[in-house]
Amino acid sequence: MIKILIIEDDYNIRKLFSKYLSYQGYQTIEAEDGEKAIRIFENEHIDLMITDIMMPLMDGITLTHRIRRSHPELPILMLTALDSFDDKEKGFMSGADDYMVKPIDLNEMLLRIKALLRRYQIVSSNKIELKNFLLDYQSGECILNGIHVELTRKEFLLIFKLLSSPNKIYTREQLMNEIWGYDSESYDRTVDTHIKRLRESINSEDFEIITVRGLGYKAVLK
Numbered sequence: 080m081i082k083i084l085i086i087e088d089d090y091n092i093r094k095l096f097s098k099y100l101s102y103q104g105y106q107t108i109e110a111e112d113g114e115k116a117i118r119i120f121e122n123e124h125i126d127l128m129i130t131d132i133m134m135p136l137m138d139g140i141t142l143t144h145r146i147r148r149s150h151p152e153l154p155i156l157m158l159t160a161l162d163s164f165d166d167k168e169k170g171f172m173s174g175a176d177d178y179m180v181k182p183i184d185l186n187e188m189l190l191r192i193k194a195l196l197r198r199y200q201i202v203s204s205n206k207i208e209l210k211n212f213l214l215d216y217q218s219g220e221c222i223l224n225g226i227h228v229e230l231t232r233k234e235f236l237l238i239f240k241l242l243s244s245p246n247k248i249y250t251r252e253q254l255m256n257e258i259w260g261y262d263s264e265s266y267d268r269t270v271d272t273h274i275k276r277l278r279e280s281i282n283s284e285d286f287e288i289i290t291v292r293g294l295g296y297k298a299v300l301k
Contacts, residue, residue: 080106080205080217081196082123086116086130086142087158092183096129099185100192113137113145120146120257124205124216124236125153127195129188132159140173147174149256152244154195158183207242209285209300214239221281228280233258237273238281241288241298250295270296 083105087093090111097107108123110116114136119125128146132139143155157175171178176198177191205216213222219235221228230238236258241249251270259269274296278288286300 080104081126082106082108083127083129083192084108084110084116084119084123084125086110086113086128086134086139088112088131088134096183096185096188100189103189105192113139113142116142117145120150121259124239125150126205127154127156127192129156129158129192132157132161143173143175149253152199154192154199156188156191156195207239209242209283212281212283212285214242223281223283230277230280234273234277234280237270238277238288238298241296242286245286245298245300248291248294248297254295 083100085093085096085100085107087096087109088111093109093111097109100107108119108125110119112134113130116128116130117137130139130142134142139157139159143157146153146155155175156177156179157173158179158181160181176195179188179191207214211224213220214235215222216239219232221230221235221238237254240254240257254270274288274290284301286298289297289299291297
């Protein structure tokens with residue numbers, strides 16, 4: 080099921096969006112400000128983000144800037160009561176994919192969400208299926224040649240991230256920010272250690288984890 084994070088400080092509006100999108104078949108997570116949204120990203124896989132601009136603690140522009148650094152392929156829909164060109168420009172320059180002005184028409188919002196998901200080619204199953212290898216995000220299962228492979232949560236998130244975009248190079252900083260979190264006290268070496276463990280646990284004929292010297296890692300399908 081596609082997971083949508085809704086960041087909106089107005090309780091009634093946030094609940095309205097959440098209830099409507101849940102009725103449409105999406106799984107929703109709520110946050111009332113940008114700081115809470117950052118913490119959610121540290122522990123959850125998010126398929127699409129909807130954020131208001133004017134919020135306490137961290138506004139939507141700042142939040143989008145931060146999220147976009149480690150989630151370059153995340154669809155982001157920005158909502159605001161501000162309708163000037165300058166405001167829209169700031170929204171798009173921060174990394175938003177689409178922009179809606181309040182009051183929000185729920186049917187139009189749904190259409191825009193569907194368009195963004197199509198653009199980013201996100202599937203609702205959240206599964207990665209190769210010939211002899213399976214990753215199921217919802218259950219956390221990793222199956223290699225029909226045999227269950229025990230992975231830690233971080234190992235699972237790491238291999239899922241790499242295989243979600245084969246041949247794409249991820250820097251250690253990107254992987255650290257997304258999987259361990261912005262405020263983590265872990266170091267780049269942590270990524271290397273987890274990659275080493277994955278290579279030892281998973282010897283698949285379907286893909287290989289490649290070290291890109293001086294940059295980071297990528298998964299290459301065979």
